[in-house]
Amino acid sequence: MTAAPTQVLRQRRILPAGENGSLWEARPSCGIFEFRGMRLRLEVEDPTEVLFPTDCGLSLIAALSHNDVPDLKGINALDVGAGSGLYSVALLAAGAERVTALDINPASAAQTVANVMTNGLDATRLTCVTSPLKEYTPTEKFDLVITNPPHLPYDPGYARNDGLETALVARNGGRAVYADLVEQMDTLLAPGGTLLMAHSSLADIPRTVEDLTARGYESNTLEVFEMDIPLLAYAEHKNTVLGLLKEQRAAGRAEFDGSRFTVHALMFQRPPDATNG
Known part of the structure; x- marks a missing residue:
């Protein structure tokens, strides 16, 4: 029997419009963020x-202070789409035993290692892997998987084939x-x-909630x-991007209002008695 999703209503946190969101003290190439009483760079x-x-x-970092989130000390974690190492840094600072980025x-690996070392964290607890998710086969399952997937729809007119594209754009209407x-997930995440x-x-x-x-x-x-x-x-392709998003919205696959959208910090838990995949 399929488990029913747990619905918990949370108040929406509205971030001000403009290129500098309220969660960063500075950007676009350097910033300080607070996480569980620590200031990390x-x-x-x-x-x-x-x-x-x-x-x-960064919204997921802000949400990790909730009591619902499991203890991060001593865990073995996988940071999917590690990018600059935001989540890897936060997890190691919070006491994760091991993190795979x-x-x-x-270019992500070197940048993640640099940010781990900048914050005085033990880089020997970090493993960086360069691979598409579909081709990655872990040697063990993880206690925690954390991710912020790319979510803008792909279009050949603004394909860049660089780090920005891998971080922001995905095929299948942004859902790839x-x-x-x-x-x-069953291959990556340990039961429980x-x-x-x-x-x-x-x-x-x-759709993601339904599928999981x-x-x-x-x-x-x-x-x-x-x-x-x-x-x-x-910016120069704004109309194209918004046009694709409007098509997704008309099909019931996207929600946004003008140039504003929402990000949901979601937590999924695998049953402790699940069969190993």
Whole structure:
């Protein structure tokens, strides 16, 4: 029997309009963020090679203070789409025993290691892997998987083939990585483990919840954030991007209002008695 999704209503946190969101003290290449009483620093050497995290990604950090989130001390975690290492840094700072940073972008590994060391953390507890998610085969299952997948729809007119594209854009109407996560999760996550996801309303949140619920996962919404659609990197293609998103909205696969959308910090838990995949 399929477990029913857990519905928890959270007050929406509205971030002010403009290129500098309220969650960062500075950007686009260096910023300070607070996490569980710690002030951590994140830098990106070349923002065109590795995207400096937007408020979409940082929203999940803000949500991790909820009591519902499992203890992070001593865990073995996988950071999917690690980028600059935002989540890897936060998890190691919170006491994770080991973190694997997975990203398709080769530049991510060096940037993640640099940010771990900048914050005085033990880089020997970090493993960086350059691989597409679909081709990644772990040697063990993880206690926690954390991710902020790309969520803007792909179009050949603004294809860049660089770090920005891998961080922001995905095929299948922006859902490609979400779909891969659903398919791979039983392989990645140990029974009783937790998936933490910053899920964009531009990429069909109900479908992801439905697909993981059908696999026996329990879902919980930690927090909802409203913010600007991240179009700065695609300013000259704004109309094309919004046109594609409007098509997705008309088909019931996206929710947004003008240039504002929401990011849901979601937590999925795999049943402790699940069969190993």
